[in-house]
Amino acid sequence: MKKKNPIQAFFASVKLTLFVLFMLAILSIIGTVVPQNKPAEFYVEVYGANMAGLFQTLDVPDMYSSWWFTGLLILLSLNMIVCILERFPNAWRLMTMDNLQTKLQKLERMGQRRLFSSDMSPSKTTEAMKDIFARKGWKFQQKSQDDGTLLFAQKGTWSRLGVYAFHASILIIFVGAMIGSFWGYKAGVRIAETTTTDTVYEFGTQKPIKLDFMVKCKRFTLTYYETGMPKEFRSDLAIIENGKEVLTKSIVVNDPLSYKGLTFYQSSYEAYQKLLVTLKNNETGVSKEFLIPPGEEIPWTEEKVSFGVINKQMTATPGHFRYKVWFNDNNGEAASMWMEEDSTSSLQRPQATYTITLKEFFATGLQVTKDPGVWCVYFGCTLMILSLVVAFFFSHRRIWVHVSESGQGSRILISGSANKNKVGFDTTFAALTESIQENEQIEAASGHAKESS
Amino acid sequence: MNSSQLLGVSTLGFLLASMLYIGALIFRAKTVSLVASILTLLTFLVLTGGIGLRWYESYQMGFGHAPLSNMYESLVFFAWSIVIFYLVLEFKFKNRILGAFAIPFAFVSMAYASFAKGINQEIAPLIPALQSNWLIAHVMTCFIGYAAFAVACGLGIMYLLKRDGKKEKTTGLIGTLPALKIIDDLIHKTIIFGFLWLSVGIITGAIWANSAWGTYWSWDPKETWSLITWFVYAATLHARFTRGWTGKRIAWLAIIGFVSVIFTYFGVNFLLAGLHSYGSS
Ligand code: HEM
Numbered sequence: 001m002k003k004k005n006p007i008q009a010f011f012a013s014v015k016l017t018l019f020v021l022f023m024l025a026i027l028s029i030i031g032t033v034v035p036q037n038k039p040a041e042f043y044v045e046v047y048g049a050n051m052a053g054l055f056q057t058l059d060v061p062d063m064y065s066s067w068w069f070t071g072l073l074i075l076l077s078l079n080m081i082v083c084i085l086e087r088f089p090n091a092w093r094l095m096t097m098d099n100l101q102t103k104l105q106k107l108e109r110m111g112q113r114r115l116f117s118s119d120m121s122p123s124k125t126t127e128a129m130k131d132i133f134a135r136k137g138w139k140f141q142q143k144s145q146d147d148g149t150l151l152f153a154q155k156g157t158w159s160r161l162g163v164y165a166f167h168a169s170i171l172i173i174f175v176g177a178m179i180g181s182f183w184g185y186k187a188g189v190r191i192a193e194t195t196t197t198d199t200v201y202e203f204g205t206q207k208p209i210k211l212d213f214m215v216k217c218k219r220f221t222l223t224y225y226e227t228g229m230p231k232e233f234r235s236d237l238a239i240i241e242n243g244k245e246v247l248t249k250s251i252v253v254n255d256p257l258s259y260k261g262l263t264f265y266q267s268s269y270e271a272y273q274k275l276l277v278t279l280k281n282n283e284t285g286v287s288k289e290f291l292i293p294p295g296e297e298i299p300w301t302e303e304k305v306s307f308g309v310i311n312k313q314m315t316a317t318p319g320h321f322r323y324k325v326w327f328n329d330n331n332g333e334a335a336s337m338w339m340e341e342d343s344t345s346s347l348q349r350p351q352a353t354y355t356i357t358l359k360e361f362f363a364t365g366l367q368v369t370k371d372p373g374v375w376c377v378y379f380g381c382t383l384m385i386l387s388l389v390v391a392f393f394f395s396h397r398r399i400w401v402h403v404s405e406s407g408q409g410s411r412i413l414i415s416g417s418a419n420k421n422k423v424g425f426d427t428t429f430a431a432l433t434e435s436i437q438e439n440e441q442i443e444a445a446s447g448h449a450k451e452s453s
Numbered sequence: 454m455n456s457s458q459l460l461g462v463s464t465l466g467f468l469l470a471s472m473l474y475i476g477a478l479i480f481r482a483k484t485v486s487l488v489a490s491i492l493t494l495l496t497f498l499v500l501t502g503g504i505g506l507r508w509y510e511s512y513q514m515g516f517g518h519a520p521l522s523n524m525y526e527s528l529v530f531f532a533w534s535i536v537i538f539y540l541v542l543e544f545k546f547k548n549r550i551l552g553a554f555a556i557p558f559a560f561v562s563m564a565y566a567s568f569a570k571g572i573n574q575e576i577a578p579l580i581p582a583l584q585s586n587w588l589i590a591h592v593m594t595c596f597i598g599y600a601a602f603a604v605a606c607g608l609g610i611m612y613l614l615k616r617d618g619k620k621e622k623t624t625g626l627i628g629t630l631p632a633l634k635i636i637d638d639l640i641h642k643t644i645i646f647g648f649l650w651l652s653v654g655i656i657t658g659a660i661w662a663n664s665a666w667g668t669y670w671s672w673d674p675k676e677t678w679s680l681i682t683w684f685v686y687a688a689t690l691h692a693r694f695t696r697g698w699t700g701k702r703i704a705w706l707a708i709i710g711f712v713s714v715i716f717t718y719f720g721v722n723f724l725l726a727g728l729h730s731y732g733s734s
Contacts, residue, residue, distance in 0.1 A: 014695040018688055025684035025713075032674035032721070064672045177670070186667065225516060225578045233581055253581035254665045265667045266581075369667035377669060381656040388652060392645050423638070 011082040020076045027072070031063045077174060080167045091160045094419075099154065099398060104146035107400050110415035111422075112429045116436060117445040118410045122149060125410040126403045128439055136432060138399060148404030148411075155397045160419065162390030165383055172380035179373030185209065186370075188267070191217040192363040193276055194289060196240060200368045213260065214240040218248075220269055220362040221342065224317060233266050235364040261370055268365030275309055275323065278357040282346070291361055294323070305329045309358070315340065323358060395420035397428070412442065456510055457574065459503030460529060464567055466496030467532070467560035474552035481629055486549040493556055497536045504533060507576065516578035521592040524722070525574050528566035530592070532559040534600030542604065546639070548631055554607030587661035595654030595679070599714050601647030602686075605640050606711035609704035612636045616701060637699055640707050648686045655679050678717035685710045 010016065034055070035042070043052035043061060059066030107113065118125045126149050130140050138153040187200040187209055196216040199208050218236040225231045232252055239247040239259050249257040256265045275294060280287035281303055292298050294309045311324035321341050328334035331350045339345050342359040399416040414433055418425035436442055473489035476482070507520045520526045539555040542548075566572060615622055615630045622628055630636070658676070663669040670676065689706040692698040 014691060017691055018696070021684050021688035021691065025681045025688070028677050028681050028684070031672060032677045036672065064677075227578065229578055230581060231516075231578065232584075252584075254585040254587075254661075256664065256667065263667055265665070267666070367667050371667075374663065374669065378660070381659070385649075385653055385656065388649050392649060 008082065008086075011078050012086050013079075014083070016075075016079050017083070020072055020079060024072055024076070027063075027069065030060060034060055034063075036064070037062055073174070077171060080171060084164055084167055088164055091164065094396070095157050095160050099152045099400070100141060100143040100145065100150055102150070102152070102400060104148075104150075104402055104413075107402055107413055107415040110400075110417055112417060112426065113413065113415040114433045115445045116412040116414070116433075116442050117406065118412060118439075118443075119441045120409055122403050122405050122410045125412060125442070126151065128442070129401050129403065129412065129436070132436055132439065133399070133401070133432070136435070138432075140401070146402065146404070148402055151401040151403070153399050156394045157396055159390050159394035160396050162387045162392075162394065165387035166391050169380045169384035169387055172383065173377050176373040176376030176378075176380055179376055180371040181373075184369070184371040184373065187368040188365065189215075189368060190270065190363045190365050191215060192272075193217055193220050193361055194291075200366075211262065213246075215264065215366075216240055216245075217364050219359075220364045221359075222269065222362070224320060226317065228317070233269055233364075235266055235366070237264060237366075261372060263369045263371075265367040265369065266364065267367040270363045270365065272361045272363065274361040276359050276361045277307070277309075277325075278355075279303075279305070279307070280355040281352050282355055283352040287355075297326075303329070305354075307356075310336065313338075321360070325356060325358060327354070327356070329354075395425065397425055399429075399432070409441075411445070412436075454506075456503045456507035459499055459506060460563070461567065463496050463500035463503055463532075464560065464563040466492060466499060467536075467556055467563055470496060470552070471557040471560045474549070474556055478550055478553045478629070486552065489552055489556075490543065490549055493536060493552065494540065497533070497540065500529070500533055500536070504529060511576045514576060514578075518579050518584075519589045520576075521589055522579055522583055523573065523577065525566050525572050527592055527596060528562050528572075531596050531599060531603075532562040532566075534596050535559040535562065535603050538597070538600045538604055542639075542643075546635075550630055551604075551608070551611075551639075554611050555604050558603045558607060582665050585661050585664060587657055587664060591654060591657040591661050594650050594657055598647045598650030598654050599718070601643050601650065602682075602707075602711050602714050605643040605647060605707040608636055608640045608643060609707035609711075612640065612704040613701065616704075633700065637703065640703055641693060644686055644689060644707060644710070648683075648690065651679070651683055651686065655683060674721045675717065678713070678721050682710065682713040682717050685713050 004012070034047075038061060040052070040056065040061075043055050047055065055061055059068070063069055118128070120128065126142070129151060130142075133140060133151075133153060138155070140151040140153045142149060142151050144150070185202055187202045189197060189200040191197050194217070196214045198211050198214045200211065201208055216238040218238055220236075221232075221234045223231045223234075234250055234252050236250045237248065237257055238245045239257075247257075247259055251257045251264060251266050253266045256263045258264075273293065275292055277290045277292055277298075278287060279290070279300060286303065288300060288302075290298055290300070292309065294312060297306050297308045299306045305328070307325065307327045309323050310326045313322050313324075314320070315322050322338050323341065324336055324338050326334060326336045327347060329349055329351070335347060335349070337345065337347070339356070339358045344355060344357045347354045347356060395418045397416065397418040399414065402413040402415075404411050414436070416425065416429050416432075437444065470489050470493045473485055473492060477486035477489055504520055507526070508517070511517045511520065521530055535555060536559045539552065539559075542551060542555075567574070611630055612633065615627050615633055615636065621633050631639075655676075658679070659669040662671065662676075685706070689703060689710060692706070693703055
């Protein structure tokens with residue numbers, strides 16, 4: 001073998017891999033013990049000024065993006081790339097080589113081998129062998145070689161790729177993460193019900209980011225379990241482009257809305273001391289939405305109506321209220337009635353019937369993520385699992401059968417090898433060679449090939 | 454009958470089975486170990502019934518969800534995974550002595566779930582962030598992996614007991630353990646199995662985080678510790694595949710790896726959370 005230059009040897013060494021893996025494992029602990037990304041004063045308060053100074057120098061408060069942690073990840077990647085490049089050609093050769101070129105000498109020395117003799121002529125024996133092996137799923141190629149016929153069959157050839165695909169998958173995930181950190185962002189926005197926005201605010205910096213479409217929060221609903229625990233946060237969102245609604249979706253935690261590379265997640269909400277009331281005159285069909293503070297008289301001038309919410313009470317469900325609505329349209333006496341939060345009632349008046357909808361007024365808090373690398377990460381993850389299965393549970397198994405003339409009959413040498421799971425292959429090989437003896441004209445021969453197997 | 458009674462019976466069953474397995478090991482009594490196996494299998498069925506019943510009860514209460522949503526339920530599932538993994542191993546390798554090194558883990562997990570302070574056994578509805586099928590996949594895959602690692606740790610202990618300096622102890626109590634070569638091979642196979650499931654567990658966890666919060670990885674202590682565990686086992690596999698480490702060193706790594714698993718699960722919840730709350734108060 002060629003002598004490697006020392007730099008290449010360093011990066012190709014699996015000792016380095018072990019070192020980096022253990023270092024990553026140990027150093028990662030720091031960030032789980034020292035809280036991350038807190039304001040500078042926090043570290044001074046908890047760890048004292050000296051320690052805090054040391055932490056800042058070593059980037060401990062943000063260690064997973066520090067130069068030294070990133071450096072270790074780069075070292076790991078280089079290590080992996082060099083290793084793959086160095087070993088892959090040999091694996092490829094083993095996958096694509098012509099195994100019918102294998103010399104008899106080599107077969108005689110293979111780890112798994114057995115010798116048989118047969119009363120049949122070499123050509124008949126060859127056919128018999130092909131038959132027996134075909135039944136077990138081994139399809140032979142054949143060639144004349146070394147004064148006889150060489151048969152070869154293999155299984156799981158492509159499984160040699162598994163371990164390379166696995167290491168590549170780690171690199172693919174890294175690439176995806178990098179795409180995300182260079183070209184993506186995370187932002188937040190609060191949108192009050194019925195309003196629209198086109199600007200979100202980047203996390204950390206609070207820098208405004210203008211979107212090329214508008215997002216509307218049509219409605220936000222909060223539901224509770226009987227115990228008073230929140231059950232669901234739901235925002236009915238709409239995407240508006242050029243004044244038209246192009247997409248609507250009702251999002252909840254774990255079911256976000258994606259549009260043009262951005263994803264909107266339900267992340268928080270804010271309750272205002274205000275109520276959202278919709279009034280509709282059922283006779284004329286006219287309706288209007290009002291955002292009102294409790295305790296004030298609100299005019300609906302077009303309809304000559306005034307109304308207000310004059311009282312509030314907790315219902316049997318914790319966190320759930322009912323409201324007393326007052327209504328006057330100057331026809332007969334003013335009316336008032338209790339309405340549950342988020343409900344609709346109709347009100348009979350001398351001149352008309354009105355439909356009243358009342359709900360608490362919320363703003364929904366959305367997280368907005370742009371991550372153009374996420375598909376790459378997911379691709380890497382899928383590849384990782386598939387390739388792990390291949391690398392762990394499949395192996396490249398090869399079987400050669402050499403048939404040559406011997407006295408009245410034939411001599412049969414069966415050899416095999418597997419790149420992994422040798423114990424499993426030994427069992428397979430033993431079963432295969434057992435089944436050969438079902439043919440009465442073939443029997444185990446005592447010969448030099450058998451002793452050491 | 455309700456699910457908590459069944460789960461209570463299972464805890465007792467595993468205690469008894471552990472004692473029988475250990476007794477069988479000490480007194481080299483084949484019949485005792487057979488009884489232990491039968492008891493383990495029966496207890497496993499009761500436990501499965503208990504988990505199923507708890508699932509059903511949650512639907513009866515009007516907010517049905519798979520019983521994998523909190524510390525208590527995951528510990529019970531952990532015990533369940535250890536036992537099924539062990540039973541398959543016992544069946545496959547026809548060796549009951551392993552039981553003494555595996556079933557006690559299942560008992561400890563059940564007992565801890567039932568008796569430790571601060572573990573809530575109520576069936577509770579799910580908060581919005583936990584309402585996800587990815588979460589179910591995440592918890593299940595992680596715990597199957599953890600179960601394998603628990604068994605690997607038991608095997609590692611067994612290996613170290615059997616080892617006598619450079620030789621193999623063949624006499625006395627320890628002499629009845631399987632040959633070192635066999636234990637070594639089992640440790641390796643078990644770690645491979647666990648590693649695969651842990652990988653799937655970390656990935657499904659990342660997908661869940663991404664669908665709930667828009668971030669597939671945020672280096673929070675729990676995530677980081679699961680990655681540390683993954684690094685430890687990756688290093689173990691490399692040491693073996695490429696540097697030919699076997700025996701004692703791999704046995705130690707199987708134990709260290711499981712310590713990391715335990716820390717991912719308990720340490721992060723109790724120790725680090727405590728640390729953090731000190732820090733901020
Ligand atoms: C996070 C980092 C890594 C993980 C999790 C990992 C995982 C694995 C696993 C599971 C195997 C066993 C596959 C098998 O042969 O059946 C393996 C094998 C191997 N890994 Fe890694 N690996 C990592 C990094 C690296 C790096 C940086 C290198 C570069 C030196 C490397 C080199 C190898 C080699 C040479 C093998 C043996 C391949 C063979 O059997 O032909 N690994 N790795």
